[in-house]
Each structure stands twice: as C-alpha cells, then as structure tokens.
Amino acid sequence: xxxxxxxxxxxxxxxxxxxxxxxxxxxxxxxxxxxxxxxxxxxxxxxxxxxxxxxxxxxxxxxxxxxxxxxxxxxxxxxxxxxxxxxxxxxxxxxxxxxxxxxxxxxxxxxxxxxxxxxxxxxxxxxxxxxxxxxxxxxxxxxxxxxxxxxxxxxxxxxxxxxxxxxxxxxxxxxxxxxxxxxxxxxxxxxxxxxxxxxxxxxxxxxxxxxxxxxxxxxxxxxxxxxxxxxxxxxxxxxxxxxxxxxxxxxxxxxxxxxxxxxxxxxxxxxxxxxxxxxxxxxxxxxxxxxxxxxxxxxxxxxxxxxxxxxxxxxxxxxxxxxxxxxxxxxxxxxxxxxxxxxxxxxxxxxxxxxxxxxxxxxxxxxxxxxxxxxxx
Ligand SMILES: *Cc1c(COP(=O)(O)O)cnc(C)c1O
Numbered sequence: 001x002x003x004x005x006x007x008x009x010x011x012x013x014x015x016x017x018x019x020x021x022x023x024x025x026x027x028x029x030x031x032x033x034x035x036x037x038x039x040x041x042x043x044x045x046x047x048x049x050x051x052x053x054x055x056x057x058x059x060x061x062x063x064x065x066x067x068x069x070x071x072x073x074x075x076x077x078x079x080x081x082x083x084x085x086x087x088x089x090x091x092x093x094x095x096x097x098x099x100x101x102x103x104x105x106x107x108x109x110x111x112x113x114x115x116x117x118x119x120x121x122x123x124x125x126x127x128x129x130x131x132x133x134x135x136x137x138x139x140x141x142x143x144x145x146x147x148x149x150x151x152x153x154x155x156x157x158x159x160x161x162x163x164x165x166x167x168x169x170x171x172x173x174x175x176x177x178x179x180x181x182x183x184x185x186x187x188x189x190x191x192x193x194x195x196x197x198x199x200x201x202x203x204x205x206x207x208x209x210x211x212x213x214x215x216x217x218x219x220x221x222x223x224x225x226x227x228x229x230x231x232x233x234x235x236x237x238x239x240x241x242x243x244x245x246x247x248x249x250x251x252x253x254x255x256x257x258x259x260x261x262x263x264x265x266x267x268x269x270x271x272x273x274x275x276x277x278x279x280x281x282x283x284x285x286x287x288x289x290x291x292x293x294x295x296x297x298x299x300x301x302x303x304x305x306x307x308x309x310x311x312x313x314x315x316x317x318x319x320x321x322x323x324x325x326x327x328x329x330x331x332x333x334x335x336x337x338x339x340x341x342x343x344x345x346x347x348x349x350x351x352x353x354x355x356x357x358x359x360x361x362x363x364x365x366x367x368x369x370x371x372x373x374x375x376x377x
Pocket of ligand 1: 080155175177189
C-alpha cells in the first residue's frame with residue numbers, strides 16, 4: 001500500500017530527543033525550543049517565533065492577541081481547516097466566510113471588500129498548499145479599513161510571495177508541524193509575530209498569562225500572573241524532534257520538489273489535459289511543493305478514481321469540506337452561495353507526497369491514473 005502521507009526521520013531527531021531526556025528538562029521553553037526559534041527567525045526573518053503544541057494553538061493565540069470579542073467579525077475562506085475558524089469562534093467572533101477563486105482553492109481576494117463592516121476586526125488568509133494568496137490586495141484592504149491580517153500559513157513553510165516568506169507578511173501568522181506538513185514533529189506548530197506591538201504579550205499568553213518567559217531569562221526575580229493566557233508550549237521532546245527536521249530543511253524541500261516535478265511532468269497526459277486540471281500557480285507565488293492535487297471533472301468521477309487507486313494499493317484523498325455549510329455552521333451562515341469552494345470540495349483530489357516516496361512509486365501512481373482515464377474515455 002502506498003499511503004497518502006508518511007512522516008520521515010531525516011536527521012538527528014531521535015538523538016536530540018535522547019539528549020533532551022538526558023538534560024533532565026523536558027517541559028517547554030528549554031534549549032531545543034530556543035534553537036528552533038533561532039532557526040525560524042534567522043532563516044525566514046520572522047520578528048519573533050514561538051513554538052506551540054499545534055497549529056491550532058498558534059491560531060488560538062492569534063485570536064487572543066487581537067482581543068477578539070463577542071460580536072467582532074472575522075473574514076476568512078470557507079475552504080480551510082476547522083481550526084482557522086474555531087480559534088476565533090472560541091473568542092465569540094462571528095465568522096464571515098469567503099468563496100474560493102474560480103480556478104484556485106485560495107480565497108477570492110476580490111470578494112472580500114463588500115463583506116467588510118464596522119465590526120470587522122481582521123482578515124484571516126490561508127495559503128492553500130503553500131500557494132500564496134495575493135497579499136497585496138489584502139494588505140491594501142488592511143490599510144484602508146484598519147484591519148489586522150492573520151496568515152494561516154500551516155501549509156506554507158518555505159513558500160514565498162513576491163520574494164517574502166509566507167508567514168512574514170501578516171501582523172501574526174500560524175504554522176503547523178503536524179505529521180502531514182513538510183516539516184513535522186507529530187503534533188506541533190508556531191506562532192509568528194511580525195508586528196512588534198504583539199511581541200511581549202505573545203510570550204505572556206504563551207505561558208499561561210504569566211511573565212515566566214522573562215523570568216526564565218532572569219529579567220525579573222519572581223514571576224506573576226499578569227494577563228489571560230493558556231498553555232501553548234510544546235514539550236522539549238517535541239522541540240528536539242523538530243530541531244532535527246529543521247537542520248535538513250533544504251534537503252526536505254529538494255526531495256519534495258523532485259517528487260512534485262516528476263508528478264507534474266507525468267500528469268500532462270490526456271487530450272489537451274481535458275481529463276483533469278492541475279492547480280495553477282498564483283500571482284507572485286513560489287510554492288513549497290506541499291500538495292499534489294488534481295481537479296476532477298465531477299464528484300462521482302473523483303470517487304471512482306479514489307476507488308480505482310485504492311484497488312491498486314494507492315491512497316488518494318479529498319480535502320476540505322466547506323465550513324460555511326458544515327453541520328455546525330450552516331445555521332449561522334448568511335446564505336451566500338460559495339460555489340467555487342463547493343467545486344473544490346467535490347472535485348479536488350490529493351495524491352501521495354512525502355519525503356520517502358520513491359521515483360518508482362510516483363511512476364506507479366501516475367500510470368494508475370492514466371489507466372483510469374484511458375479506460376474511461
Ligand atoms: C494543519 C492545519 C492547521 C493546524 O493544524 P494542527 O493539526 O493543529 O497543527 C491549521 N490550518 C490549516 C489550513 C492546516 O492545514
């Protein structure tokens with residue numbers, strides 16, 4: 001069976017976990033956490049990064065830092081992971097969902113402006129598959145309407161927009177290091193602070209509303225409860241594993257790129273490619289080969305293709321169900337039809353991509369797709 005995803009050990013993950021145990025400190029904010037922060041800040045120029053136990057946790061920190069209150073409106077794509085929305089709903093926000101672009105799962109940035117009201121507090125963008133949202137349009141709205149911008153960059157480590165790393169553009173950004181992401185530690189994430197006004201408070205919220213991080217740096221003699229917060233830190237075991245991955249960041253990127261390019265060369269078959277389409281590039285974007293996705297012609301065709309691949313031992317999977325008409329949110333949505341996103345919900349299919357996937361396996365997968373379509377048409 002070729003699984004959809006498989007987390008790989010690429011370097012010293014296990015040795016570092018053992019070293020963490022041997023230091024006698026495995027709770028959060030130790031040496032390994034510090035080294036991870038250093039890596040991300042140096043490598044991507046983030047003003048400040050804070051590891052979290054999950055990407056979800058990083059999004060929750062962002063909502064806390066923006067002081068989201070009941071009744072505030074938050075604009076975000078409907079085609080995204082539940083945590084993008086939950087983080088703000090937990091603070092009492094009302095979510096205003098935006099459709100995808102016609103040809104890309106990313107949100108249609110031109111549909112945002114009519115949705116802005118007096119109560120709008122922020123816009124959350126999600127860079128699908130590491131393909132950048134057109135941030136210039138979003139930043140212009142941010143300035144004109146005085147809105148905060150949060151990047152859900154969970155897919156986007158290493159990807160760029162007009163030369164800037166994803167996650168360095170919004171006021172705050174969230175990354176995920178879940179085992180399905182390019183760089184991973186099982187469960188993990190990171191809040192990135194790009195606006196220094198949030199920097200001090202981010203550390204406090206991270207450490208249960210206390211100034212314990214400053215205390216650990218010996219900036220104060222005792223530590224106190226000074227604000228609201230929660231426990232967002234990962235253990236040093238997690239940070240140690242993650243550090244092992246960061247040391248091989250370049251080779252992780254190169255391996256994924258090779259796999260992605262092999263797929264995209266192989267998937268050029270079909271009469272002028274009328275069988276399915278590949279995700280198009282987005283303006284200004286250099287993506288990070290996080291996802292290999294094809295857009296099938298219909299939901300039923302996608303289901304047959306999934307079954308065909310499964311019968312050959314290949315696991316391919318659909319992706320998000322639109323949040324605006326989910327069982328939880330349906331009754332709260334304002335009724336706008338978000339039909340582009342529904343199209344991706346129905347027709348988008350993700351193929352296996354992970355560090356240890358071999359060239360021969362990519363051949364096998366693309367042949368299986370070819371056999372499905374050539375038999376059908
Ligand atoms: C993976 C992911 C997250 C965060 O997931 P965690 O499992 O909490 O790390 C958030 N948003 C998107 C779009 C994701 O894909």
